[in-house]
Amino acid sequence: MSQPLRMISEPTKQTLSSKTRLNQQLNSTGDLSNRPGEMDHIKNSLPAQVLDFTQLPIWDLAFRPWFLISTLSSVLSIGAWLLFLHGHLPALANTGLTPLAWHIHEMLFGFGATIAVAFLLTAAQTWTQKRSLNGSALLCLTLIWLMVRTLLWSSDHRLQVIAIVLQGIWWLTCISFLASMVFSAKSRRNYQFIPLLSVMMLLNMSFLIADFTGDxxxxxxxxxxxxxxxxxxxxxxxxxxxxxxxxxxxxxxxxxxxxxxxxxxxxxxxxxxxxxxxxxxxxxxxxxxxxxxxxxxxxxxxxxxxxxxxxxxxxxxxxxxxxxxxxxxxxxxxxxxxxxxxxxxxxxxxxxxxxxxxxxxxxxxxxxxxxxxxxxxxxxxxxxxxxxxxxxxxxxxxxxxxxxxxxxxxxxxxxxxxxxxxxxxxxxxxxxxxxxxx
Incomplete structure (x- = not known):
């Protein structure tokens, strides 16, 4: 049997020791560059309150905030869709996306794809023994994700364009980070996730553009x-x-x-x-x-x-x-x-x-x-x-x-x-x- 995908099950002592060494090697911001002086400069330029906030447990790995906000978003989205179907939320018909397209986008990309990316970014830390997305970078991507959810309700063409751009930034950053981890570690059996996510990104972007333009x-x-x-x-x-x-x-x-x-x-x-x-x-x-x-x-x-x-x-x-x-x-x-x-x-x-x-x-x-x-x-x-x-x-x-x-x-x-x-x-x-x- 080929080596299984090890991302959550009970770790072996060897894995535990590897993770311990990894945590000792990496600073609290998840620096992968081995240039602590450069990261110290970035840290020193941030307000103390921001540093304290980004060091909260929820910003430790992508699964923490994204599992939580994606599931919450899915509950709210399904609730809104159900209300719309029964004629109690006419505002949904006045958003940038058509109602059906909004429902599909929020459940497929806002929920499903976000969970999948969070899962892969989390698992990649175990696959590669390299620190995954965390801290201020994770916080920024989370804010971008939330902004997209908000902007999709707007019927303003300019805000729709911003939503598409932000969605693209979210995808490109996530895919680039995952790619840097698996390629640098030569984790070849996981290379396949990069083109898969890239296809999902292109479909997501094309979906938004097509519906916004009336197709x-x-x-x-x-x-x-x-x-x-x-x-x-x-x-x-x-x-x-x-x-x-x-x-x-x-x-x-x-x-x-x-x-x-x-x-x-x-x-x-x-x-x-x-x-x-x-x-x-x-x-x-x-x-x-x-x-x-x-x-x-x-x-x-x-x-x-x-x-x-x-x-x-x-x-x-x-x-x-x-x-x-x-x-x-x-x-x-x-x-x-x-x-x-x-x-x-x-x-x-x-x-x-x-x-x-x-x-x-x-x-x-x-x-x-x-x-x-x-x-x-x-x-x-x-x-x-x-x-x-x-x-x-x-x-x-x-x-x-x-x-x-x-x-x-x-x-x-x-x-x-x-x-x-x-x-x-x-x-x-x-x-x-x-x-x-x-």
Whole structure:
């Protein structure tokens, strides 16, 4: 079995000692340049109050502030979207983005992509043994992120341009920092995340420009491509961590490696995304249906090799397995939606956006937040309900529209999302803002 993605699980003594040496070598601002005099000059130019603030625990690593504000933003965004659907928030129709585009952008990029970047920047410190983004730089990027969320509500063209520029700055800074870490450490198995995030950045920027300029149809197509790309990212990360965690934490788990499937899956997925992307511009001799169904089937075959039944009594594991299941099922249903009108593309897509993106993120941030703050991997019992709510919301969002109860399906799934991530915020806000436990 290849070396797993080690970013949260119980560290070995060797890892602990490496981290200790790392912390001794790096100053409190996370300097990577080995030029302390230069950093002292920067420190001395900052007010003491700012230095004190940036040294609070929440600015230690990207997962701390971004897990917290992204989940809070998702709760508020879903709440606003639900109010708009019922005619109680007409102001949403007067923002720079069209209402549907705003909903997609805030959930896919404002929430999902932000969590993914925070996760990778945090994991990269373990991969590379180099200090990751922290302190004043992390604070600045957080403020930029918050400014984008605010400016997207504006209908002023100049402010819209500023929002796009700031969103680009956020992406470029994050990707550049991650790239500098993995390339300098020659962490070759993690090079793939740089082009993946770069594609997400380009899709994000193009999405905003397209909708701001009135081409909402093209913006939605770009969003669909981004969701499929996010699924590719989940397939890569999930393929590393789920079998590893299951083997270590499942009850008598029997995990089997799937090297052939692991090689076929990303190639098939990338071809499928490419065909789907081109279908918007030209008539192709084939639809993405077979490719999407094939990729979804391979995901489910991988999952069968990871002994999912062994995780049924471990919430941090069965939640990961079930989120991955919805990726396979979602891709299959997306493929079928090209072949029949009985399944709507948007309904099938929510199997991935809620079940996979929402479910995988909730399971991972619940684990990462404990592991990277030195706490035991035992979430509060109410998190079990949070995991269940996400998957209940996924099922109702997909199934009820089949019985002509779309509005009820939207309402239930939205309420489930709000309740699930509110539980996370309630139990984890203090943890994310507190010192690491010895």
């Amino acid at each position: 909402t149809k093209f913006a939605l197509h770009l969003a669909h491509i981004a969701i499929l790309t996010f699924g590719l990212l989940v397939g890569i990360v999930g393929g590393r961590v789920i079998p590893f965690f299951t083997e270590r934490g499942g009850q008598n788990a029997t995990v089997t490696a799937t090297p052939i499937l692991d090689k076929i899956l990303p190639v098939l997925t990338i071809i499928g995304i490419g065909v789907f992307a081109m279908s918007q511009f030209t008539r192709l001799p084939m639809t993405p249906a077979i490719l999407l169904i094939g990729a979804g089937t391979i995901h489910l075959l991988r999952l069968l090799h990871w002994d999912p039944l062994s995780t049924r009594k471990v919430p941090l594991l069965w939640s990961l397995q079930l989120a991955y299941f919805f990726l396979g099922l979602g891709l299959i249903m997306l493929g079928i939606s090209f072949l029949t009108h009985s399944i709507a593309f948007a309904d099938a897509l929510h199997l991935i956006t809620i079940g996979t993106v929402g479910g995988m993120i909730l399971a991972m941030i619940a684990r990462v937040s404990l592991g990277h703050t030195g706490r035991a991997l035992k979430p509060h019992p109410s998190l079990n309900m949070a995991f269940a709510l996400i998957f209940i919301g996924t099922a109702t969002r997909f199934l009820l529209p089949l019985f002509e109860m779309s509005s009820l399906g939207w309402d239930i799934s939205a309420v489930c999302w709000i309740a699930a991530f509110s539980l996370f915020i309630w139990h984890y806000a203090r943890i994310l803002m507190s010192q690491r436990v010895s």
